[in-house]
Amino acid sequence: MADEPIQPPPGDTQPAAQPALLALRDQIDALDRDLLALLNRRASIALQVGEIKKKEGSVVFRPEREAQVIDGLKAGNPGPLKNDNIAPIWREIMSACRALETPTRVAYLGPAGTFSEEAALGYFGSSIVRVPCASIDEVFRNTSAGVADFGVVPVENSTEGMVARSLDIFLTTPLFIIGETSLFVRHNLLRKDNSLDAIEAVCAHPQALAQCHEWLSLHLPQAERRPVASNAEGARQAGQDARLAGIASVRAANEYGLHVVAPAIQDDAHNRTRFAIVTDPHRHPAPKASGHDCTSLVVSVNNRPGAMYDILAPLKKHGVSMSRLESRPARSGQWEYYFFIDLQGHPDESRVDQAMKELREACAFFKVLGTYPVDVH
Numbered sequence: 549m550a551d552e553p554i555q556p557p558p559g560d561t562q563p564a565a566q567p568a569l570l571a572l573r574d575q576i577d578a579l580d581r582d583l584l585a586l587l588n589r590r591a592s593i594a595l596q597v598g599e600i601k602k603k604e605g606s607v608v609f610r611p612e613r614e615a616q617v618i619d620g621l622k623a624g625n626p627g628p629l630k631n632d633n634i635a636p637i638w639r640e641i642m643s644a645c646r647a648l649e650t651p652t653r654v655a656y657l658g659p660a661g662t663f664s665e666e667a668a669l670g671y672f673g674s675s676i677v678r679v680p681c682a683s684i685d686e687v688f689r690n691t692s693a694g695v696a697d698f699g700v701v702p703v704e705n706s707t708e709g710m711v712a713r714s715l716d717i718f719l720t721t722p723l724f725i726i727g728e729t730s731l732f733v734r735h736n737l738l739r740k741d742n743s744l745d746a747i748e749a750v751c752a753h754p755q756a757l758a759q760c761h762e763w764l765s766l767h768l769p770q771a772e773r774r775p776v777a778s779n780a781e782g783a784r785q786a787g788q789d790a791r792l793a794g795i796a797s798v799r800a801a802n803e804y805g806l807h808v809v810a811p812a813i814q815d816d817a818h819n820r821t822r823f824a825i826v827t828d829p830h831r832h833p834a835p836k837a838s839g840h841d842c843t844s845l846v847v848s849v850n851n852r853p854g855a856m857y858d859i860l861a862p863l864k865k866h867g868v869s870m871s872r873l874e875s876r877p878a879r880s881g882q883w884e885y886y887f888f889i890d891l892q893g894h895p896d897e898s899r900v901d902q903a904m905k906e907l908r909e910a911c912a913f914f915k916v917l918g919t920y921p922v923d924v925h
């Protein structure tokens with residue numbers, strides 16, 4: 549039989565590129581070369597800024613400046629690039645420029661693949677030195693001890709409310725908040741086998757187990773819900789034992805070689821977690837006003853009639869808006885509470901400064917947790 553040339557199966561061939569397409573690609577290549585040249589010019593200017601900062605002995609990371617850069621670009625964006633894409637692109641550019649000035653070491657609840665890691669990368673960009681920690685306490689400890697320059701800790705979830713451990717540590721930590729970031733949290737059921745059969749236990753962080761409560765009750769009513777230190781730790785354990793499943797991100801599935809057996813199992817489709825960026829005030833000054841700032845406080849008032857009014861009155865008097873008010877028992881056994889308050893504005897604004905002074909006088913306990921640019925998306 550004569551040798552027939554082997555024909556590729558239909559659909560397996562690339563159609564010959566159209567001349568018009570090739571010409572457009574040539575334009576993209578030329579623009580990419582221009583972009584690279586511009587980015588390198590930007591990087592060498594950042595290096596010069598770094599030299600000046602070194603001489604002055606000042607810090608490299610300036611969250612208020614980065615927020616202003618992104619806000620300014622979004623305000624003047626002619627499109628068609630969407631404004632939502634501006635922040636992630638420029639965060640990466642500034643992350644790379646910052647890394648030329650000095651390494652940024654960031655502590656977060658690890659191991660690799662946690663939402664905290666995703667938050668850290670989203671906020672600082674990927675040119676950082678990662679310091680994964682075993683617990684939220686360790687994030688605070690490593691940042692205080694100078695093992696990391698910054699820590700990223702979860703503070704609030706849109707389904708489950710406050711992250712109690714972080715807030716409790718905020719009462720006493722010497723660290724303060726210099727930034728915030730929030731993340732859509734999509735939980736996925738991960739497992740070695742691609743099936744829901746014979747799962748004995750689901751291992752995840754208690755918050756994730758709580759956020760998937762309804763789904764677990766419906767689909768895996770027999771399975772034990774086993775709390776572990778982080779979702780990535782649960783995924784790691786699931787990677788070693790087919791009887792276990794984890795609840796974690798797709799990044800964690802890739803990291804530990806697991807199947808996404810059921811995607812998006814969180815009870816609330818809009819599940820978001822908010823993270824605070826903390827640092828040591830001896831090594832990093834408070835960010836200056838950026839124009840869109842938030843100031844976080846924790847206060848307590850003696851248990852008396854009108855105590856809540858005394859907290860709110862100075863804010864009303866000076867026209868300061870409050871974007872968050874959370875209470876947490878003071879554990880005194882006296883029905884006393886700490887109030888976590890977010891004010892809109894920066895203490896450099898006199899109305900905010902005045903309101904804070906009067907609020908301080910009305911409170912038995914008053915601590916400024918930090919002042920920082922609001923999250924820019």
Ligand SMILES: O=C(O)C(=O)C[C@]1(C(=O)O)C=C[C@@H](O)C=C1
Nearest residue numbers: 594597608609610613642645646
């Ligand atoms: O403007 C500065 O202070 C810089 O160091 C430059 C730059 C940037 O790349 O734009 C980098 C790091 C800072 O956090 C802020 C901005």
